[in-house]
Each structure stands twice: as C-alpha cells, then as structure tokens.
Amino acid sequence: MTDVREAILARLVEVVATVPNLIAVQRNNTDWPDILPAALVLDGDEEVSTGNDGSRPSNRPMLVEMTPEIEIVEQSDAIGSDLTTFRRDLMKLVLADATLNTLTGSNGKISYLGCVTAFGWKEKNFGALQMRFSFKYPLKPDDL
Amino acid sequence: MSLDYAALLYDPVYGEIGVPCEFAAGELEASITVIDDTRPKQLPAGPYVDVRGMGPGAFARIPELVANGIARADWQDAVLTFNGKDWVVRSYELRGSPNGEDQGEVRFLLKALE
Numbered sequence: 001m002t003d004v005r006e007a008i009l010a011r012l013v014e015v016v017a018t019v020p021n022l023i024a025v026q027r028n029n030t031d032w033p034d035i036l037p038a039a040l041v042l043d044g045d046e047e048v049s050t051g052n053d054g055s056r057p058s059n060r061p062m063l064v065e066m067t068p069e070i071e072i073v074e075q076s077d078a079i080g081s082d083l084t085t086f087r088r089d090l091m092k093l094v095l096a097d098a099t100l101n102t103l104t105g106s107n108g109k110i111s112y113l114g115c116v117t118a119f120g121w122k123e124k125n126f127g128a129l130q131m132r133f134s135f136k137y138p139l140k141p142d143d144l
Numbered sequence: 145m146s147l148d149y150a151a152l153l154y155d156p157v158y159g160e161i162g163v164p165c166e167f168a169a170g171e172l173e174a175s176i177t178v179i180d181d182t183r184p185k186q187l188p189a190g191p192y193v194d195v196r197g198m199g200p201g202a203f204a205r206i207p208e209l210v211a212n213g214i215a216r217a218d219w220q221d222a223v224l225t226f227n228g229k230d231w232v233v234r235s236y237e238l239r240g241s242p243n244g245e246d247q248g249e250v251r252f253l254l255k256a257l258e
Contacts, residue, residue, distance in 0.1 A: 030192050116190070121234070122199060123198065125255070128188070
C-alpha cells in the first residue's frame with residue numbers, strides 16, 4: 001500500500017517541526033491552547049489535475065493536487081517580523097525538502113501559493129500566518 | 145435629583161471585588177483600586193483554527209484616578225501592577241456613567257510587561 005497523500009502530510013508535519021523556535025506542531029487540531037509559537041498543519045483539499053477525462057480504465061493513474069494549509073501562531077512585541085521569519089524558514093524547508101520532492105515524483109511538483117495574516121491581542125500582540133502550498137503528485141488507485 | 149452612581153454602585157462594588165494597584169507613568173506613581181478584568185479570549189488564526197488564551201484588562205474609577213493626579217494623557221503606556229503581575233496599558237475604553245463619563249469607569253486594555 002502506498003498512499004502518497006498521507007506520506008506527504010506526515011512528512012510535512014516533520015518538516016514544519018524543524019522550523020527554528022517553534023515549540024509545538026500539531027496536525028488538524030483546530031482548537032489550540034495558549035502554547036505559542038506553534039504551527040498547525042491542516043490536511044488539504046485534493047483535486048484531480050489530469051487523467052480524469054473519462055477514458056478507461058477507471059483505476060488508471062492520475063495526477064492530483066493537494067493544498068494543505070499551515071497556520072503559524074505567535075504572540076510577541078515584534079509579531080510582524082517574527083511571522084516574517086517563520087514564513088521565510090518554512091518556505092525554504094518545504095520547497096527544498098528532498099523527501100517531499102521525491103514523494104511528488106517526476107511529474108509532480110511543490111508550489112508555494114501564498115499566505116494570509118490575521119492579528120489581535122492576547123497578553124501580547126497576537127498574529128497568525130496561514131501559508132498554503134500545493135503538492136501535485138501521481139495517484140495510483142491500485143497502489144492504495 | 146439624579147442618583148449618585150459612584151456612591152451607590154461603583155464604590156460598593158470596588159470595595160468588595162477591587163484589588164490594590166500601583167499605577168506608574170513616568171514620574172507619576174499612585175496607589176489605586178482596580179477590578180481585575182482578565183478574560184478568556186479566543187482568536188481566529190485562520191478560517192478553520194482558533195487559538196485560546198486570555199485577554200488582560202482592568203477597570204478603574206475615573207474620579208479616583210483624577211483624585212490621584214492621573215490625567216487621561218497619563219493612561220496610555222502606564223504600568224499597572226496588581227494581583228502580582230505587571231501590565232502595560234496598550235489601549236482603553238471609557239465606560240460612561242449616567243452622571244457623565246468623567247464620573248464613570250475606564251477599562252484599561254493591557255499587555256504583558258516585557
């Protein structure tokens with residue numbers, strides 16, 4: 001059994017955990033306590049990119065695109081520059097990770113799609129950075 | 145004849161649940177009474193994620209501030225020490241009073257002192 005989607009997501013959590021200065025990394029925990037700075041990896045939507053055009057057989061390999069989201073949350077007196085640093089480190093680690101690039105295969109790719117920010121106040125200035133990546137990879141139903 | 149809300153409402157309440165607070169702003173230092181208004185807070189960190197925590201705050205009576213020589217211009221960035229913690233006023237909101245806003249309360253919005 002080879003589930004590339006799960007392998008990518010599991011590896012993505014491992015990669016995010018190597019971002020300097022993060023003290024917690026969770027996957028799909030949407031109700032996070034006050035343990036900061038932290039990163040939350042959310043499993044992404046998946047769409048068929050090519051190979052789903054109606055030709056047979058129905059279990060033929062296809063190319064799919066998954067878009068997981070990574071939320072980095074922190075509170076500090078320099079929240080803007082702190083989030084910028086996290087963004088820079090995370091982008092470099094994800095795009096250059098050898099395992100992730102191997103998982104996407106020769107026909108796939110990893111793309112950075114952009115980021116969204118949100119701010120507020122807790123005990124300090126609170127900020128959240130949502131980074132989105134696209135992982136295009138081959139899906140082979142017979143291998144699942 | 146209007147009711148004296150300070151005497152009938154604020155003073156008894158502060159007498160029961162108020163705590164001592166040291167107010168410092170530059171050379172100005174004063175001992176006042178505040179109500180600890182630290183509240184649980186939940187902030188959205190994205191479309192699907194919320195982060196929990198707390199938002200520190202404190203109520204004070206404006207007449208007491210004035211009596212201690214604390215003007216409105218002194219509020220921003222003042223350091224408040226109460227219940228064993230130090231906080232900085234990052235903003236504030238006037239709460240008003242039927243006797244006029246200067247006879248009412250102010251809610252200090254606080255942040256942790258570095």
